[in-house]
Amino acid sequence: MTVNLTINGQAIQARAGQTILQAARAAGIHIPVLCEHPALPPDGACRICLVEIEKQRTLQPACTFPATEGLIIQTHSPRVVEARKFTLELLISDHPLDCMTCEATGDCALQDLAYEYEIKESRYKGKQHNYPLDASNPFIQVERNKCILCRRCVRACSHINGVEAISVFYRGFNAYIGFGADGAMQDSSCEFCGSCVAVCPTGALWPKMSIGKGRPWQVRQVETICSYCGVGCKLSLHVRDNQIIRVEGANGPANHGWTCVKGRFGWDYVHHPDRLLKPRVRRYLLDGLQKPDIRELRVESSRDKTNLDSLVSNLWEWVETDWDTALDITAKKLGEIRDTHGSDSIGVLTSAKCLNEENYLMNKFTRQVIGTNNIDHCARL
């Protein structure tokens, strides 16, 4: 069923059950929002989306007001603009204006609105909060002074991840967001999925590992698939100077923009100093000698006094080499073993972490080049 309404003199149709905001969006009419998020149930907390409706005594929030037959609405009347400016000034009156160094600059809904409504400072010089910075968990920095109490994080934790770790404690000026029974995030039911960070409109909740790493306009975003579990979340990697600096959930069919703690915060292994940089071969291979009996190494190390100068240790030490040397040694060895002991004497473990294309080649390598069906991977493990 459709209903007819008029927004800014333009006649539009909406589906029954839609809010004014949803109807306006569908018609391409801009109404500014702050606490509203398309993936979350509306809350009507921030009063930024107020609109003027004929025959309504007061301004009404577009995010919760149902679109009904015959409504005549103004989204930017002088009364509406005045009210929005008033709301923004109140918000700014208790918000640090440190945009120059704030992580959220360029990615902050409050900053965008202040710009849109030309709010440079607040006339209301009241008390300001001075909460300590909470950086006690490894993933999410909590800067309550930047919180505007929009409750997006509260709704994301309840509605998206479902664990209800975040709530608003106390009322009025004393209200703040807290975790569990008002303790640390890591002591609550939080699973660090980071959905709260994803929806936070300001810099109140911020990924700790991305702090100081770059501004939104300095990064290149690349959409790819997560490397951890089999759900297949689409991720957006934010890259600056050949380094991943942040990861966000992207809108893929399996995850719809959300992801988990490993997807969002577990990517730094990619840049870990332990990464192998060059091929390595054991010394005996370079010297063209017989493979030492490495069981002796185990016996030695269990004897407490390891004789590092032993012959076995020498022959078994890693030597970094170039690709040609490593590949030729490997190909020769595999070829010899195949020709000596037969194709079925070689086993191949392909990888559930690698690409389809790479797994296909491992299958072709095993069957065509080696001539065996001895190929498997960790599906059983």
Next chain:
Amino acid sequence: MSNSIEDIAGDAQAFFVIGSNTTEQHPIIGMRLRQAVKQRGAILIVADPRRIPLTDFASLHLRHKPGTDIALLNGLMYLILKNGWEDKEFITSRTEGFDEFKATVMQYPPEKVSEITGVPLADLEQAAKIMGATKPMAVLWAMGITQHITGVRNVMTLANLQMLLGNMGVAGGGVNPLRGQNNVQGACDMGGLPNVFPAYQPVTSPEVIAKFGTAWGLKVEGLKVDSESKESDNLQPFDKLRASSATFQLSNRVGMTVTEMIPGILEGKTHALYILGEDPVMSDADTNHLRRCLEECDFIVLQELFENETAAYADVLLPGIAFAEKSGTFTNTERRVQMVRKAVEPPGEAREDWWITAELAKRILAHSGWQTCPERSRRVADGPYAGWDYHDTAQIMAEINALAPSYEGITHARLERGETLQWPCPNAGHPGTPILHVGKFTRGLGKFTSIEHIPPAELPDDEYPMVLSTGRVLYHWHGGQMSRRSKGLLEIYPQPLIEVNEEDAEKLGLNPSTGSGQVETKHVRVTSRRGSIAAEAWVTERVPPGMVYANFHFPQASVNELTIAALDPVSKIPEFKVCAVKVEVVE
């Protein structure tokens, strides 16, 4: 998965989650389950020996003893049949083998099942009632079902349940194994298994052998094909086969699984291993035995990101690259093929894994016959897909399209256009297949199988009185090579923890808190017939009395030192989920 995440999350009226710690191991599917329960009142039944986080959202938690899944499921089906809650129309029109199956299930009355499983009678009845009354119901499972000596039988029993209830081939139903690794589905699809070529084409089929033999055919240059000649007599049997036949021959013998090829080293069957992106020392059962095997292997080449635990036994270590450094595709648990895109350059001289494999292939082919006939035998490309000159993964995908029927229509070009394709996708215009078995099973009629309960291979006794089960935790991943190198993940979960029930903790004299002036004891030693580990105990209701649970994320106390390599006779999967241990407090 027979179904998709989307239809399960949106359309299932009930969920039966058995042997899957979904919110920790598949967090986004766990998230969707919680949303379905909270926002639209879907009913959730969890069957798991542990009180996993998902049980907080369940209407019913069936806390059965480890390794009693078949008894539990047969017991539920007994009650469904006894009350006439089965889908008679579905059974008649779409299945076979029902009568024999029914005769087996009717041997599992609730009293007997309650005794085997430890699940109270009232819970069995309530679960059966919910299953009978709530359609469609989706069944989800993971390694808690498969990692038993009865793994295959457990899965077939779940298929019996879903056919009995008529929950196959419908949105919101189905049999849905949640695949563990990011591309374990793809590794299977691409023929990374000892019994099948890509797209599950059996290695024992003459037609399939002929197909791939033609596609990948090689010929030996400079060798006279003359079976009477002297030169031919000197050849090894393998080369003789190649040389004497005009058509290229592939092996039609089913190969060894990972759980056979590594123990095969000590039996003289396996002489070399080529391992790509895997860490058997952490992930395989019975680590002590595994180490002894690897020590005796003639040659191990390991292609990895890091010097992992298996590297200690490797002869060559080749630096591969990480997901963010490569382009190609992964296939997720719902058979969806998705584009992986390069975001950063790899470090040092690390190279694409496909390039490394292709280089090895080229070099082996160019120099084949080192020992037998060094002066001859260069194998050159003959078939249309015999060569190894690849310039990117799109070219490799085109080869996959040509040879793997279910992937035929899945091209990089389509994926880059934003199409989301789930196999089977048999041609370039096919939209993919979100739900399998609609209207008809792959084999025609769905087959009910009669399956009896079999106890686990190793049960507790006087010497090893407790049950050990294993798995992973939310903050780490498998052998931990990635997650232990992620600063935040390591900080939030810095060391292995062994879950011990409160009752057992008290009996053992564990005293993790130093409240009342007593000596603090918080570490336990867990010992099985195969090994022993010591780590901090996490005293928790997550495990029932008599059971401990540990993970394999940390080499200093990996649970696989203890696990048993008893294998399922069909799938050759080890029984990670049940073995017998003794637990002592470490002073």
